[in-house]
Amino acid sequence: MNTALGRKKDLTDGAGGLVLEQILDDISISQIKPIVDPMEQVEMLFGDGSDLVGGKFVTFAKIAKNGFRHRFVPREDITEDLLRAYSGKEDIYLGMQPSYTRSRRSEHISQLRCLYVDLDHYNIGRDFYDVWTDLHENYFGKSIPVPNAINSTGRGTLLIYLIEPEKSFRRDIWSPVMDYLIRTCMPLGADTSCNDISRVFRLVGSKNSKSGNTVQMFKLHDQRYDLRDLKKTLVPRASKPRVIRGRQSSPDLRTVPEGLREHCKSMQSYNIRRVEDFRKISEIRKGELDGSRHYLLFLTRLHTLLGTNGDDNRALEYMEQLNDSFVHPKDMRQVERETRTAIDSYNRFVKVGPAGLYTYSPERLVKDFALSLEDQQQMKVIFGPEEGTRRHSARKSKWRRANGVKPAKIHQEQLAAEKKANIEALRKAIAENPDLSNVKLGAVLGWSEYKVRTLKKLL
Numbered sequence: 001m002n003t004a005l006g007r008k009k010d011l012t013d014g015a016g017g018l019v020l021e022q023i024l025d026d027i028s029i030s031q032i033k034p035i036v037d038p039m040e041q042v043e044m045l046f047g048d049g050s051d052l053v054g055g056k057f058v059t060f061a062k063i064a065k066n067g068f069r070h071r072f073v074p075r076e077d078i079t080e081d082l083l084r085a086y087s088g089k090e091d092i093y094l095g096m097q098p099s100y101t102r103s104r105r106s107e108h109i110s111q112l113r114c115l116y117v118d119l120d121h122y123n124i125g126r127d128f129y130d131v132w133t134d135l136h137e138n139y140f141g142k143s144i145p146v147p148n149a150i151n152s153t154g155r156g157t158l159l160i161y162l163i164e165p166e167k168s169f170r171r172d173i174w175s176p177v178m179d180y181l182i183r184t185c186m187p188l189g190a191d192t193s194c195n196d197i198s199r200v201f202r203l204v205g206s207k208n209s210k211s212g213n214t215v216q217m218f219k220l221h222d223q224r225y226d227l228r229d230l231k232k233t234l235v236p237r238a239s240k241p242r243v244i245r246g247r248q249s250s251p252d253l254r255t256v257p258e259g260l261r262e263h264c265k266s267m268q269s270y271n272i273r274r275v276e277d278f279r280k281i282s283e284i285r286k287g288e289l290d291g292s293r294h295y296l297l298f299l300t301r302l303h304t305l306l307g308t309n310g311d312d313n314r315a316l317e318y319m320e321q322l323n324d325s326f327v328h329p330k331d332m333r334q335v336e337r338e339t340r341t342a343i344d345s346y347n348r349f350v351k352v353g354p355a356g357l358y359t360y361s362p363e364r365l366v367k368d369f370a371l372s373l374e375d376q377q378q379m380k381v382i383f384g385p386e387e388g389t390r391r392h393s394a395r396k397s398k399w400r401r402a403n404g405v406k407p408a409k410i411h412q413e414q415l416a417a418e419k420k421a422n423i424e425a426l427r428k429a430i431a432e433n434p435d436l437s438n439v440k441l442g443a444v445l446g447w448s449e450y451k452v453r454t455l456k457k458l459l
Contacts, residue, residue, distance in 0.1 A: 034152070034216035038083040038094075041204040041217055042075075044149065044162070045096060045114060049075030051165060052098050053111060059095030059104050060086070061200045068093070068200070072102035083205075088214075092206035096160075097168070097197050106198040109168045112227070114148075115161040116201065117181045121189040122155040131157055131188055143184050144234075145225065151201070152216045154208025156189070158201055162224045171197065173227050176235045271307030273380040275300055275318055279325065280378055281369055287327040292369065297322060297335055299360065302342040310346060419458075426455050 035041070042058065049056050056075045061068040073082065075098070086092045100110040121131045132150070140146045151158035159181075166174065174197065182190045202208065204217045278300050282289060289296060297319050304315035316336065323329045349357040366376060366384045376383035383391075401407075406414075429436075429444055436444065438452045445452070 032218045032220070034218055036087075036205045036214055036216055038087055038203050038205040039078075039080055040219075041094065041149075042078055042083070044219070044222075045094075045160075046075050046098060053165070056110075057099045057102060059099065059198075059200060060203070061093040061095070061104075062089075063091040063093075068104075070104055072099070072104075086203055087205040088207060090207045090209040092203040093200035094203040095198065095200045099198075104198050104200070106196055109197045112163065112166040112168055112170060112174050112197060114163060115174070115178055115181060115225075115230075116194065116199070117159040117185050118191040118194040118201065119157040119159070119185060119188050120155070120191050121157060124189045126189070128152045128157055134188065135159075139185070139188075144181055145230070146220060148219065148221055148223070150218045150220065151204065152213075152218070153202045154211040154213040154215060156191075159185075162222075163227045163230070164224050166227055168197065170227070173231050177227065177230050180234045268307045268309070270381060271303040274303045274382065275307065277379045277382045278303075279322055280380075281371070281375075281382075282322060282325045284375055284378065287325050289326060290328055293323075293326055293328075293330055294335075294338060295368070297330070298339045298342055299365075301339045302345055305342060305346040306349070310350070312343065315342070422451075423455055423458055426452065427459060430459075 046052060046058060052075055057072045058075055058078060060071045060073065062071075063069075095104065096114050096116055097109045098111050098113070099108045101108050119131060121127070145161065147159040148162045149160040151160065161181075175195070178195045182192055182195055184190075186192070202215045204215050206215050207213065208215065278296055281296065300319050300322050301312075301315045304318050305312065308314050319335060319339070320332055323332060323335060345357060362382050363384050365371075365382050371379070371382070371384075373387060376387040377390075379387075397407075425445060426441070429441055433441065433444065438456070439449045441447075442449045442452045
């Protein structure tokens with residue numbers, strides 16, 4: 001049994017390792033007293049500040065109209081009085097790693113002190129206690145280690161793993177472990193975007209404005225993990241994507257971890273839709289793309305590889321179909337040689353992830369191929385912000401009609417007709433009872449005095 005998983009074993013091989021048998025077998029979340037004191041969270045993450053090498057600034061953040069409003073406080077200046085001002089307030093966040101300057105940029109992080117997994121289980125219709133039971137029975141000590149703390153954040157759950165402090169440049173170790181933890185927890189609603197070292201999460205004792213709940217922390221143990229041991233133990237468990245060498249068939253999607261399959265399918269579908277848009281561009285231009293043929297063929301090969309798990313046979317087939325649509329087709333042997341950089345780019349993507357892939361945003365492609373708004377309306381995924389807004393409005397309008405919400409014009413006409421009828425009713429009531437006050441007129445008509453007074457001004 002591997003000790004890094006903490007399954008009825010010591011977390012470390014050295015002296016003082018913490019035995020987790022009691023945590024795994026005996027303790028339920030109902031037996032652990034919830035913590036709402038933010039100072040306990042700060043002390044758990046940053047200690048007393050004596051071992052914060054290179055920088056001692058702790059990030060606090062609050063949601064404002066234009067994003068986050070940040071405050072950077074040296075660890076030694078964080079007092080009970082300072083945190084008392086945050087306790088009970090809505091939407092207060094805390095950075096999980098210290099920085100060496102008053103900045104939240106990832107390049108300014110000074111130390112790596114923890115790992116974290118944000119479970120947005122409200123998106124899949126599960127509550128905190130349901131997810132806790134699932135974690136306790138099916139995950140802790142089996143596929144992931146036991147976290148040091150679990151935060152109930154109002155509508156989600158945050159798993160926190162304390163690690164022996166590492167220099168911030170050791171993200172080459174930190175990131176693979178984070179990716180593994182997030183992939184493993186995806187069936188529980190893990191947020192795949194919460195994998196950067198400068199991430200902030202809700203402060204214990206603050207309130208979630210969306211649910212009205214107070215953020216609580218449940219501490220399980222205090223033993224810190226060794227990041228290198230975690231990588232050695234956990235990362236090889238993740239299935240490795242295949243690196244293509246020239247042409248090969250697409251691997252079975254069953255080799256992808258179960259929690260990632262739907263995500264992979266959606267990304268593959270997106271890339272294939274891009275390839276279809278490239279064909280549409282050639283169709284719109286009637287094959288007259290002499291200045292963009294190489295660019296379009298390269299993109300077709302790259303996105304076909306991304307959309308088919310490296311099936312270069314299909315990529316060459318799609319390129320040949322596109323090349324044949326040009327007014328002046330290129331020699332396919334030359335095309336195959338000139339676009340082999342797409343294979344190199346795909347191989348880098350397989351080895352190191354998105355960081356190894358130069359991406360082409362839809363906005364850039366719109367500009368590169370000079371697509372008008374009319375052209376963009378024929379595209380599936382290549383369009384700019386203006387067309388995106390139009391499509392969003394159309395989807396929203398369709399949803400509103402399907403759910404019985406009337407168009408704004410009809411709704412306004414109904415309000416105007418209702419207002420006119422009320423004015424006529426008031427005029428009639430006044431004619432029949434000229435001496436009644438506004439209060440008594442309201443009693444006759446079943447209205448408030450304010451409504452009578454407001455409508456009188458329109459007579």
